[in-house]
Amino acid sequence: MTIPKSAVTRVPGFRAVGVTCGLKQSGNPDLALILASHPCTAAAVFTTNVFKAAPVLYDLALMERTGGKLQAVLINAGNANAVTGGQGLADAEQMARWAETACNLPADSVFVMSTGVIGQKMPMDKLETGIRIASETILTEAGRYGSAVAEAIMTTDLVPKEVFVQVVVGEKRVHLGGMAKGSGMIHPNLATMLAVIVTDAAIEPAALTAALKQAVACTFNRITVDGDTSTNDTVLILASGEAGHALISDSQSPGFAPFVTALTDVCSGLAKAVVRDGEGATKLIEITIRGAASEVEAEAAAKTIATSPLMKTALFGNDPNWGRALAAIGRSGARVDPAQVSLRLGDFQLVAQGEPLPFDMIAAHHWLAETDEVKLVADLGVGQAEATVWTCDLSYKYVEINAEYHT
């Protein structure tokens, strides 16, 4: 779906635009620029992958230098600037410098993200031109509407992913607009889950970081398409403070809780959109583990099911194959009482007290064939902790996407 205004530009004080600079062979928009009217408080979380792409290394140092003060974000799709050595790092910095100059911003005010092919040098000539065009276009109506900004960060995503949420903090309306890209690590060497969220909330850097980590922990960190992390994964949030409510200085401030709730809604919406758009996905699969000894073990069990090719192919085949879910739980490392474990798929109770129950296999198969959203709930029977993870099924299309395209 495309909306008249992009989610990020629905937040007062933010302009955005997507332009074409020629990184995508398709000629589709491939360079996105988001610009705030004033310097913003910024917080970001990055990939845990040891091989961090040049822009990630640049941004890590940037956040350190600025203490979390930024005014713009530059994102390119088509080249990840990853495994590009020293030249890659210099290129990431040059991209930031060009954007800062073009937008009349001081040094160290632009955050850089890249997604695309790994191991190829950035075509800096194209980027120099593209950055100039983007910084000019963003001052026009297109910039006010955020034209093509969500499209410009897509790689093999089938749809742009945007979420807009409003929340009242201290009797003031606070706006949050976010966009994301990603559908697994993608053909032939493309990668990455990127998300940018902007808000007019007034919040201190430390509190914003705490809020982002809290929101990401149970959303972006709870999704998986194929179990692979990328070299570029990044989630960034910019807060302009223009909403005018009392400053959220820390997690004890009255505005913190409602803000985290709204931010979690944005992250959750974007995260599920990424999974729904997973490579070759035909179903969104929600896996909830209950009765675990700890939340860590609940998450481990859920993620083991969520990354099991057997479970994912079974659900693609509309097969209520609970044996595969139990086998996955059994190797997850989570403590479980085999005599107490229970399992439910949608409305079908398949296992109780560790024993298989008779159920209408045909009805379950038909239900799976018709739904595009599957809920699997397992109780490990050893504690009170629980966790939910979202993934998608594994289809012929996934194999095609990842096998048929060649580097």
Added chain:
Amino acid sequence: MTIPKSAVTRVPGFRAVGVTCGLKQSGNPDLALILASHPCTAAAVFTTNVFKAAPVLYDLALMERTGGKLQAVLINAGNANAVTGGQGLADAEQMARWAETACNLPADSVFVMSTGVIGQKMPMDKLETGIRIASETILTEAGRYGSAVAEAIMTTDLVPKEVFVQVVVGEKRVHLGGMAKGSGMIHPNLATMLAVIVTDAAIEPAALTAALKQAVACTFNRITVDGDTSTNDTVLILASGEAGHALISDSQSPGFAPFVTALTDVCSGLAKAVVRDGEGATKLIEITIRGAASEVEAEAAAKTIATSPLMKTALFGNDPNWGRALAAIGRSGARVDPAQVSLRLGDFQLVAQGEPLPFDMIAAHHWLAETDEVKLVADLGVGQAEATVWTCDLSYKYVEINAEYHT
């Protein structure tokens, strides 16, 4: 391939046979019996899955009770007798009793293995008849040749898997014959990797267990088809002692080293055969990690690549997609120096000192398209440890096998 004599019956003192008792709808042999002329020293390793099938629970107690003395093995294919509660355990014990009676063996001399559908009661009437027929047939020529014994343990395996090795211990010829089944966790609820090895070596239970664990650690424990362990995985070895060499009493005995080497050859041959026959596999993939800080980290890195759907689909697509291998290493938890890492695929050096190297992409693609055995070697550049893991690629056929069959 079928050989005139099965690998297990090429070992003096062992008879074996496979018969049909009706567990497989195909009518193919589905019940295997292996019988030694005298009580043997036995050692076994079992699945680490929390959900252990009834025969695994029975065998664990059996090995405890007997201290590792057995004379026969009964294996059925078509029903895993897993997640079958108390009845399943009683059924496993009844199968052993029937075999012991039919073969005139004392109680606690028969080891039981099952592979097949999870969560369905064993059709004990069929098994009672099948066990009687097997125990009669094993005394005929068929039993001397081990007729159909390797076929009888197959589920969706495409080929029987057997290995025969001879080694000289103390100037006496020692024989080792093994067979295995498994090609991942299989349609629709089938599972399991099973292996049985028999030998006429003379060796104490503790030494045999030590030898088996050593051999399995770098063979069966180093293969993966889809990352899923089953509820029934079991590797058993029986040693009759009839070779007549000086008893191998412990790992210091002169015969221990050559025996472990021979046993490792058997396990390695069977393990690779399982991977080669992996569901939908078109290639055997050998992944070696060098320069790791520890063997544990080397194995973790190798297994992360070996279980990456992206790497496996890329190789199915004959795509020299080294970016996916690096990304997998980067999330494996193994220490790695991004500036020192190197990667080789077959004869193509793709990465050195952390930087991508120019290489003939077309030649690499054509080589991959023509070979059915791919070697990937990565050096993490942080230490001296190394480990090798074997897996297969991920094809449309894998998805078909696991999605198209319904429970």
